[in-house]
Amino acid sequence: MREFLSLLVAATAITASACASTGATPRPFPVPGGAARTEPPPPVVPVPSTSTDTYALTGTALSLRGAPYRNGGADPSGFDCSGFTQYVFSKYGIALPRAVAEQFTAGQAVTPERLAAGDLLFFSTVAPGPTHVAIALGGDEFVHAPSSAGVDRVEHLSAAYWSQRFIGARRVTN
DSSP, X not given: OHHHHHXXXXXXXXXXXXXXXXXXXXXXXOOTTXXXXXXXXXXXXXXXXXXXXXXXXXXXXXXXXXXXXXXXXXXXXXXXXXXXXXXXXXXTTOOOOSSHHHHTTBSEXXXXXXXXXXXXXXXXXXSSSOOEEEEEEETTEEEEOOSSSSBXXXXXXXXXXXXXXXXXXXXXXX
C-alpha cells in the first residue's frame, strides 16, 4: 500500500508540473481592452532572419497529431508542449529554447487581432506566467501537446479554458 501511495503522489506531482488542458465551452477570444496585463512584456530574443513557409510548418505540426504526450518529450515518440514546438520549428531551421518561459521571449510579440498561422501561443495553465505553448493554425485553431488527453491535437482559442488562460503570442517566423 505504501508503494502505491508513493507512486500516486509522484504521478500527481508530474501531472501538476506538466502542460495542462481540459475540455472547454466556447467563449470569445480575449481582445485588447480586456483584462489588463499586470507584468511587463518579456524581452525580445532575436531569431535568425529566414523566410519560413508557415503553410509547411503548420502542416508538419498537424502531421504529428496523435503523437503521445510525454513529460520532457521532444520527438514523435512523445512530446510535451515546448518539446513539440521546438521540434516542429527545428524542421524549418528555427532554433527555439527548450522551456516554455524561454520560448515566450523568442521573436516578436503579436497582438491577438494580428495572429497568423505559425505564431506561438502562450497560456498560463498550472502556475502564473507562461506554462503552456501551442502553434497557431489560423482562424480560431491551434495545435499542441496537452497532457490531459495524452495526444497532440487541435483545439480552439475561443474555448473557455484556453481564452481564460491566454497570455500572449510571439512570431518567430517572417
